[in-house]
Amino acid sequence: MGRKSKKAQRRRVAKQTSVAFPNKLPFQASKPVAENATKQATHEPATPLADGAWSTGLRTKYMMLGKAEWWWLFDDALAQIAQRLQRENFVILDGFLDQSMSVELHEELVRAYKAGKLPETRHSMVGCPRMQPGALAGGQAGTSLTYRMNAVRGDHVAWFDGKEEACQWHVLPKYLQRMDTLVSELAALVPNLARTGALRSNAMATCYPGNGAHYVRHCDNTSTIQNGRRLTALFYANPLWTPGHGGELRMFAPQPADLEENERVYVPLADIPPTLGRAVLFFADERCPHEVLPASMMRFAVTVWYFDEEEKLAANKLKNDAARAEADAARTRREMEKFKAKYGEAPEILGQRQEENEVPEVDSDDGEPPSLLHGAATLRNHQISTQRKVQD
Numbered sequence: 001m002g003r004k005s006k007k008a009q010r011r012r013v014a015k016q017t018s019v020a021f022p023n024k025l026p027f028q029a030s031k032p033v034a035e036n037a038t039k040q041a042t043h044e045p046a047t048p049l050a051d052g053a054w055s056t057g058l059r060t061k062y063m064m065l066g067k068a069e070w071w072w073l074f075d076d077a078l079a080q081i082a083q084r085l086q087r088e089n090f091v092i093l094d095g096f097l098d099q100s101m102s103v104e105l106h107e108e109l110v111r112a113y114k115a116g117k118l119p120e121t122r123h124s125m126v127g128c129p130r131m132q133p134g135a136l137a138g139g140q141a142g143t144s145l146t147y148r149m150n151a152v153r154g155d156h157v158a159w160f161d162g163k164e165e166a167c168q169w170h171v172l173p174k175y176l177q178r179m180d181t182l183v184s185e186l187a188a189l190v191p192n193l194a195r196t197g198a199l200r201s202n203a204m205a206t207c208y209p210g211n212g213a214h215y216v217r218h219c220d221n222t223s224t225i226q227n228g229r230r231l232t233a234l235f236y237a238n239p240l241w242t243p244g245h246g247g248e249l250r251m252f253a254p255q256p257a258d259l260e261e262n263e264r265v266y267v268p269l270a271d272i273p274p275t276l277g278r279a280v281l282f283f284a285d286e287r288c289p290h291e292v293l294p295a296s297m298m299r300f301a302v303t304v305w306y307f308d309e310e311e312k313l314a315a316n317k318l319k320n321d322a323a324r325a326e327a328d329a330a331r332t333r334r335e336m337e338k339f340k341a342k343y344g345e346a347p348e349i350l351g352q353r354q355e356e357n358e359v360p361e362v363d364s365d366d367g368e369p370p371s372l373l374h375g376a377a378t379l380r381n382h383q384i385s386t387q388r389k390v391q392d
Contacts, residue, residue, distance in 0.1 A: 047250060050270035052094030059095055069098055072182060082189035090251055090282030092272060097175060102277040105171040106237035109300045112167055113207045127166035131156040131207060135350055137332040144328035146350040147336055151343035154213030159202045176203055179233050183306050196230050199307035208247055208299040215292040217266060220284035223257040228312025229284035229305040236274040237300045247274050247295030255286045274299055
């Protein structure tokens with residue numbers, strides 16, 4: 001079979017898979033947002049809104065046992081979370097933090113965002129990292145050419161480990177501890193997460209400031225980039241969100257890794273509203289292309305990435321590889337030209353990304369490259385795992 005016929009066959013398979021896949025998802029359509037209403041008016045199918053209603057019974061059960069705060073940590077819940085993640089490539093967890101903690105985290109993020117907009121002499125958070133417009137590209141090791149383009153990515157971000165005294169955190173470190181614990185438990189149940197139990201990035205706090213700010217469709221890792229990201233974990237802290245505010249996370253059907261971009265067929269699977277207390281886990285590679293729809297109001301989230309240890313260490317070894325850096329930069333320049341032609345906006349060139357703000361590196365004792373172990377112990381050492389001992 002010739003090369004062209006093989007590509008044609010892959011395209012047919014991609015189309016068949018993409019169209020059939022949404023029928024397997026038990027999502028129920030809700031009231032459409034403005035974009036969905038536009039699609040209906042033009043006879044295009046609306047993308048269903050997705051939520052975490054599947055866990056209602058579990059959350060009710062553990063509320064009656066006085067353990068609603070930890071519903072996701074019990075064995076029956078973990079089994080269902082793992083099953084859904086493996087079957088659908090993403091899973092929605094409503095009530096991951098209770099309402100009071102979620103609102104307090106929202107207040108912390110708002111405070112950090114506002115402090116970044118003021119001179120340090122006019123607020124009490126001197127030394128807290130400032131949220132800045134998000135950067136694009138960076139290459140395999142995260143240290144290659146980067147740029148900004150508001151038409152592509154409109155959020156403001158900063159990286160935190162939750163220990164910055166100047167930021168006056170209270171809930172953020174608690175959230176990170178809980179998410180670390182959840183992922184460490186899932187690593188024992190999901191084969192694709194087997195090497196992610198102790199590796200993650202710092203927390204990326206994001207604010208989409210409204211006025212249509214969005215992030216175009218992308219994957220957090222690909223078979224071409226191989227930056228080590230295996231699982232993306234999001235948490236939404238938006239107490240006043242309503243459907244008209246936008247900012248939903250749109251998930252697309254998985255893409256075959258060997259297809260060229262111009263051969264791929266992107267079919268929307270679900271729009272996930274960024275409601276208060278909601279966490280979303282999804283695979284960072286081509287299994288989960290996604291975008292953030294335009295937001296008309298401020299939209300806050302916290303994102304962390306859990307790394308595949310082998311892939312991340314391999315990427316780090318290429319930080320000083322000139323040939324790889326040039327290949328990454330060449331790909332980034334082509335990407336910038338494509339977006340410039342599409343959106344009519346010139347990119348702002350930033351140069352090299354300072355990845356130390358993203359991933360803490362811990363020097364190992366045996367002379368090997370930095371291990372990227374987060375903190376002084378593996379995630380399974382968190383004491384909140386003991387909550388699982390209370391079973392029905």
